[in-house]
Every structure is written in structure tokens, then in C-alpha cells.
Amino acid sequence: MQCPYCRANDDKVVDSRLADEAAAIRRRRECLACGRRFTTYERVEDVPVVVRKRSGETEPFDRAKLRAGIERAATPRLDETTLDTMVAEIEEELRTEGAEVASDRVGMAVLERLRALDPVAYLRFASVYKGFEDLADFEREVGELQKTTAPKRR
Numbered sequence: 001m002q003c004p005y006c007r008a009n010d011d012k013v014v015d016s017r018l019a020d021e022a023a024a025i026r027r028r029r030e031c032l033a034c035g036r037r038f039t040t041y042e043r044v045e046d047v048p049v050v051v052r053k054r055s056g057e058t059e060p061f062d063r064a065k066l067r068a069g070i071e072r073a074a075t076p077r078l079d080e081t082t083l084d085t086m087v088a089e090i091e092e093e094l095r096t097e098g099a100e101v102a103s104d105r106v107g108m109a110v111l112e113r114l115r116a117l118d119p120v121a122y123l124r125f126a127s128v129y130k131g132f133e134d135l136a137d138f139e140r141e142v143g144e145l146q147k148t149t150a151p152k153r154r
């Protein structure tokens, strides 16, 4: 590390400790040229999640775009906090699955959550995401929804 005082490039680390709730390592360094001490912080670079589209193209995961898509389907049925939490959870989930995820996986992650939270928002999102073209598509989806969510009758 270059010394901020004399610009020399020679130092030794005199102390290392975790900082910022373990998200960073703080190092005290001593310049071997001028003897002054300075501090550096080392942190893990945010790993960007890349989404691979059906066409094979990739694009960086876009939190705002995902939220806007969910918002269109879920307003006014789900509140802001629920949407924010959902987007954060999905991003976290995708991040744990690797640096690259299929766009279908993103859509499914949204659908799974909406399905549990609100059937109407789920259907709206599914209609856009799955490209519903007519009433039959909706009916089929509602049928699926009832099959899996309605209590079984005996």
C-alpha cells in the first residue's frame, strides 16, 4: 500500500482486526520509509448476480426492474414493506445459487412467493410472466392454484 504521507510503497501490517460487523478487515500499517501509521480497510467485493435470458443473452440482476415487475402485479394488494422484503429475499436466494441464474429461476422465485401471499397478485404476475393469451390460460392456472392451495375434500 502506498503511504498517504510520503507515497512510499513499503509498509508492514502492525494490527489486523474485523470491522463493520465482520464485513471488513481493518489493518493498521506502518510505513517503512517514514514510520507513520495509516489504516486500510479490506472488504469482499459485492458479487454481481448475472441473469441468463432464454435467448442466451446475459444481463446483470436488476433489483429495481424486478421490484417494478412485482409491483405492477401486486399493487395495491401487497404493501411496500412486503415488496421490499420479497425482492431482498429473492436476491439473497439467487446469490446463494451462484453467480449466474436463469431468468426462469427468477420468475419462479417470484411466483412461489406470490402464490403463498396473494393469489390475485400471483395470477397477474403469471399472466405477464407466462404470457397468457386468453381466458383458457387463466382458467388453467386458477385450476392449478386451487389444486395446490385448497384444502382437500373427502
Ligand SMILES: [Zn+2]
Pocket: 003, 004, 005, 006, 007, 008, 031, 032, 033, 034, 035, 036
Ligand atoms: Zn511514509
